[in-house]
Amino acid sequence: MKTILVLNGPNLNLLGQRQPETYGRETLADVERICRAACAEGYAIELKQSNHEGQIIDWIHAARETTCGIVINPAAFTHTSVAILDALNTYDPPVIEVHISQVHKREAFRHHSYVSHRADGVIAGLGTEGYAAAVRCICQLGWTRPAAIEGAPA
Numbered sequence: 001m002k003t004i005l006v007l008n009g010p011n012l013n014l015l016g017q018r019q020p021e022t023y024g025r026e027t028l029a030d031v032e033r034i035c036r037a038a039c040a041e042g043y044a045i046e047l048k049q050s051n052h053e054g055q056i057i058d059w060i061h062a063a064r065e066t067t068c069g070i071v072i073n074p075a076a077f078t079h080t081s082v083a084i085l086d087a088l089n090t091y092d093p094p095v096i097e098v099h100i101s102q103v104h105k106r107e108a109f110r111h112h113s114y115v116s117h118r119a120d121g122v123i124a125g126l127g128t129e130g131y132a133a134a135v136r137c138i139c140q141l142g143w144t145r146p147a148a149i150e151g152a153p154a
Contacts, residue, residue, distance in 0.1 A: 001044050002068040004138055006035050006131065007056055008049035009075030015100075023100050026128045035071070038132035043068075043139040053081055060087040069094045069138035071131060078103075078113045088118040096134035099124040 008028065011018060016027035026034075032047045039045060046067070050056050056077070063070060070088070072095060077084050088095055097115050102125030116122055121137060123130040 002042060002139070003044045003046050003066060004035075004039070004069045004071060004135060005059065005063045005067045006031070006045055006047040006135070007059060007070060007072040007074075008047070009056060009073060009077045010051040012073060012075055013049050013051065024127050031128050031131050034128055034132045035135050038135040038139075040136075040139045043135075045135070053077055053083060057083055057087040060084070060091055064091055067093065069096070071096050071098055071134040071138070072115065072119075073098045073100065073131075074113075074115050078115055080114070082114055085114040085118055088115065091118075094120045094138050096120060096137055097122045098130045098134050100127055100130065101125060 008031070012028060015023060015031065016025050028047070028049055032045065035045045035047065048059055050059075056074070060070065070091060070093070072088075074081065074084055074097070078097075078099070095118055097113065097119035099122075104124065113122070121134070123133055126133060
């Protein structure tokens, strides 16, 4: 069984309760259900959430040996964490960055993502369905990280 790690950053534990006009009413449990439904046969989802940057980094390090891809919604760490970028740069399988809201229609500080420097794809503004698209991209479509992307870490 191949495992896709779905990582969620700070405040996403309050998904469905916090700013539902921006992030919707689905909960993190709904995200997990959506991801499992999007998996192809032979794939599994491991969903984790933390409000702590170091914990997310530790999970990325551990994933190097146990997973075939990462779907990550770094939340506020998107705009601040060089440390998460550095951890992702040690990870070879595909990384898809997901944002529930369309960050480019929001405050200017949300337009920059450190994680995007490593991500093989970025999905923003599709609500929680963005997670399903990312999971399908990794498993159902048989997508592997393209080596020929200019500037992509080897």
